[in-house]
Amino acid sequence: MATRRLRRSATRQGAGHGARGETGRNRRSAKAGVFPPRGGATSAAGLKHFTIAALLIVVGLPLAMIGLQAVFPEIAAGRLGAPFTALAPVFQDPRLPQLILNTLKLAAGVVLLSAVIGIPLGVLRGWFRIPVAPLWDLLMLVPFLIPPYIAAMGWILFLQPAGYWQQLTGWHAGNFLFSFPGVVFVMTLNVFPVVYFAVSRGVASAGGRLADVARVCGAPPWRALWRVTLPLAAPAMAASLLLAFAMSIEEYGTPAVLAANAGFFVLVTGIESRLSEWPIDLPGAAVMSLILVALALTVFSLQRRLLRGRDFETIGGKPAAMAERELGVWRWPVLLAFTAVVMLATVAPLFAIGATAFSRTLSGGLTAGNLGLDHFHAIFTEGSAALRAFGLSIGLGLAAALLTGLLGAAVAYVASRPAQRGGRWLDALSALPNTLPGVVVAVGLILLWNQPFLPFTPYNTVAILLLAYVCLLLPYPVRYAQAALRQVAGNLEAAARVHGAGIYRALWRIVLPLVWPSVLAAMVLVFAVASRELVASLLLAPAGMQTVSVFVWRQFEQGSVGQGMAVSLLTILATGGLILAALHVLRRLQRN
Amino acid sequence: MQVFSSVRGLAGAGLMALGLAAAAPAAALTVYSAGPAPLIEALAAGFTKLSGEPVSVFQGTTGKIFARLEAEAANPQADVVISASWDSAVDLDQRGWLMPYASPKAASVPDVYKTSNYVAQGLSALALVWNTKSGTPRPGDWNDLTADAFRDKVNLPDPAQSGTALELLAGLVSAQGDKAWQLMSELRGNGAAVAGANAAALNPVLQGAKAAVFGAVDYVAYGQKAKGEAIEVIFPSSGTVIAPRPMMILKSTSQPEQAKAFIDYVLSSAGQTEVAKVYLIPATTGVPAQRVGLADIPLLQPSRAVDGGTPPATDRATLLREFDQAFGR
Numbered sequence: 001m002a003t004r005r006l007r008r009s010a011t012r013q014g015a016g017h018g019a020r021g022e023t024g025r026n027r028r029s030a031k032a033g034v035f036p037p038r039g040g041a042t043s044a045a046g047l048k049h050f051t052i053a054a055l056l057i058v059v060g061l062p063l064a065m066i067g068l069q070a071v072f073p074e075i076a077a078g079r080l081g082a083p084f085t086a087l088a089p090v091f092q093d094p095r096l097p098q099l100i101l102n103t104l105k106l107a108a109g110v111v112l113l114s115a116v117i118g119i120p121l122g123v124l125r126g127w128f129r130i131p132v133a134p135l136w137d138l139l140m141l142v143p144f145l146i147p148p149y150i151a152a153m154g155w156i157l158f159l160q161p162a163g164y165w166q167q168l169t170g171w172h173a174g175n176f177l178f179s180f181p182g183v184v185f186v187m188t189l190n191v192f193p194v195v196y197f198a199v200s201r202g203v204a205s206a207g208g209r210l211a212d213v214a215r216v217c218g219a220p221p222w223r224a225l226w227r228v229t230l231p232l233a234a235p236a237m238a239a240s241l242l243l244a245f246a247m248s249i250e251e252y253g254t255p256a257v258l259a260a261n262a263g264f265f266v267l268v269t270g271i272e273s274r275l276s277e278w279p280i281d282l283p284g285a286a287v288m289s290l291i292l293v294a295l296a297l298t299v300f301s302l303q304r305r306l307l308r309g310r311d312f313e314t315i316g317g318k319p320a321a322m323a324e325r326e327l328g329v330w331r332w333p334v335l336l337a338f339t340a341v342v343m344l345a346t347v348a349p350l351f352a353i354g355a356t357a358f359s360r361t362l363s364g365g366l367t368a369g370n371l372g373l374d375h376f377h378a379i380f381t382e383g384s385a386a387l388r389a390f391g392l393s394i395g396l397g398l399a400a401a402l403l404t405g406l407l408g409a410a411v412a413y414v415a416s417r418p419a420q421r422g423g424r425w426l427d428a429l430s431a432l433p434n435t436l437p438g439v440v441v442a443v444g445l446i447l448l449w450n451q452p453f454l455p456f457t458p459y460n461t462v463a464i465l466l467l468a469y470v471c472l473l474l475p476y477p478v479r480y481a482q483a484a485l486r487q488v489a490g491n492l493e494a495a496a497r498v499h500g501a502g503i504y505r506a507l508w509r510i511v512l513p514l515v516w517p518s519v520l521a522a523m524v525l526v527f528a529v530a531s532r533e534l535v536a537s538l539l540l541a542p543a544g545m546q547t548v549s550v551f552v553w554r555q556f557e558q559g560s561v562g563q564g565m566a567v568s569l570l571t572i573l574a575t576g577g578l579i580l581a582a583l584h585v586l587r588r589l590q591r592n
Numbered sequence: 593m594q595v596f597s598s599v600r601g602l603a604g605a606g607l608m609a610l611g612l613a614a615a616a617p618a619a620a621l622t623v624y625s626a627g628p629a630p631l632i633e634a635l636a637a638g639f640t641k642l643s644g645e646p647v648s649v650f651q652g653t654t655g656k657i658f659a660r661l662e663a664e665a666a667n668p669q670a671d672v673v674i675s676a677s678w679d680s681a682v683d684l685d686q687r688g689w690l691m692p693y694a695s696p697k698a699a700s701v702p703d704v705y706k707t708s709n710y711v712a713q714g715l716s717a718l719a720l721v722w723n724t725k726s727g728t729p730r731p732g733d734w735n736d737l738t739a740d741a742f743r744d745k746v747n748l749p750d751p752a753q754s755g756t757a758l759e760l761l762a763g764l765v766s767a768q769g770d771k772a773w774q775l776m777s778e779l780r781g782n783g784a785a786v787a788g789a790n791a792a793a794l795n796p797v798l799q800g801a802k803a804a805v806f807g808a809v810d811y812v813a814y815g816q817k818a819k820g821e822a823i824e825v826i827f828p829s830s831g832t833v834i835a836p837r838p839m840m841i842l843k844s845t846s847q848p849e850q851a852k853a854f855i856d857y858v859l860s861s862a863g864q865t866e867v868a869k870v871y872l873i874p875a876t877t878g879v880p881a882q883r884v885g886l887a888d889i890p891l892l893q894p895s896r897a898v899d900g901g902t903p904p905a906t907d908r909a910t911l912l913r914e915f916d917q918a919f920g921r
Binding site for chain 1: 620622623624627628629633648649650651652653654655656658659660661662663664665666667669677679680683723725750752753755785786787788790791792794795796798799800801812813815816819820821822823908921
């Protein structure tokens, strides 16, 4: 409370000093170059308004179109007739309660299991010196690079009767895979890395100094961890679990591939079927999407309530060397845990994908005579379609990572400053896309941008895919930046402002460097997810253009599992390699 | 001041969004087509080579194509639509979306596969697809899959997710009445699984997790067989259904002449040769099929195509309800 009061008064002072500081700022601005010599208060408002406007265009308007679609069933044809007639059929459907229950059950299962796996590993990674730590990080990132439906198909090929596991060991686990626990298991392996990365970053940045203080005051290391570091990292944990919840109510690939066999249906499969099976039911899908959004908002406000008053500022000014602790005798058990998780989350699906890609035929099985490069050969001889798709996906992934990183950091900043009224709404709006199935966002974007009266439109150009990815993935950088901002003391920024720095300069020189690692981590995730996004791309791909995931999907659709897996494998390796290279370069830059 | 800032912010963000947009779409003929992708790409390239007119293709499942058409209703983008579901064309026609066109090239297309507003691009049939290495006896008819040898070894595409599976169900019900539902109950009793759309039902049979698909789309299986998979495509002796793939021109098209020329090209012998290459049955009689032809496939009688209308009690909602009941879903 005291800090808040201080921060607010500091901001007021900063604004009050505006007139006096003007000349000084002008003089300095020549050196600062990129920072416009504007009055602090006006600039702050400018940033705020720009952020709000961008958020409205990218997220607000497409979502509003979904809302309108739910209320006015004929809006796609440009009419407002028969309002509210789409609501009754959805709510009177006797299966609806079961769908909602299944959705919550699945999400609860995935969040729980993600917490069980992600939190301990994340804490260990952030708190101790883990041998070859960057390698573990990379291996934990791989599940993000594997599209969920590919991972699910990989697990089927691996565990079903006559699958690779049975071919290798004589055992199969088809009954487990095609069941509720099986769906939770496969989905968790896709989702838990968000928790792992957020927790390890949170612990690493919360860990240092305050825990050392506890140690100096006599607390044993485990106690310092338990009483100081973990509570400090709680916001990061909660935010990542919320993200995991949203991902698991929104994810379509795994339930579609696995749960259909188990007879386990969720809201998102209901929505997708309304949008992908003729006859198409746009209004029904919109209404069901709003139910999903309502679920997510409930959990979201619950999280806000839980975290209220738990902002801990751990980065208060003095730079602290990160002294990582040694594991000692625990080294081997910890390594074993990491290995086990990586085997399940990364190696097993990659093995299934690779085995299928290098097999001439599926019916030939894992035999030496069936090994071959036929599928890879086909990719490079059947023209450049696969390569062009690959280039498009990489480009879109990079662009989406940059845009979401910038906008996400801005949204998190604007929403987190305590003086901002309506910050909560910004926050909620930026979280919403995470709860919406990609296909619904795609429909919203078509409804919005295909209006005949628009003078220009990104629709039917590559920009519509970018808009879709930015909308869908914005929640990652926002959550990550927010968790980081919660730890940055507002008085650092205030101090900069008091010393005459403009708002942009304070942001650029003080706030951004402090939240940069978190935003960068989120941008890497965005790149990974955007470069393999399928569900929205299937509907939005401009005529004559396809992304890698769409290309692979078309291969599967025609029964060419092997060729689809070959392209997937190449894509996973290439995106993984790119991320590795980028991180390497960034580490170099940071060191200099 | 506040308002001004907001407006300025909005304009800035708007410009950013617009700056991302490329130039207005070119005036290419836009075709929305259900799979297979290589076919529509070959047809587009062939048409462009012949006429010099560019073609822009959106390829997806029938469901995706229609979702996009519905969402675009205020400002339709497609000129020509090729679907894998005959019923979807019937529906668009009833809603008055289609432009009548009788292609001169359609003369040799059998009457049941054309109307004044749409015509088949090619035909597929629903078949039993059987893994020859599965250790099960070769099935000859639908009923054979209820035998003990096939316990837990049969996949059915979900008729709620596969238009062709729905057509097979309708065909079986209109030909055999309650016996069709009895067959479904016996399949369920024998451990048959309802496994997503067509590809999801076929893949486990390729690896050997399942021995047979009840009602697979034949041309996809022929394609896999040609790549060396150990499977056989079997047309059941009691008959199956044909799934014609309708082509249609949307009334809203701004380039009706190119659209008509495209339909003509697809029905020409060059176009139908491409259709045959992906193991579909050509719609015109002039080009031979690269697989079992129409004359050699036993058909369920009466099928929807012969009736020219939907027989009683085989509407989608009824079929899906009864199917769910038979499979206890």
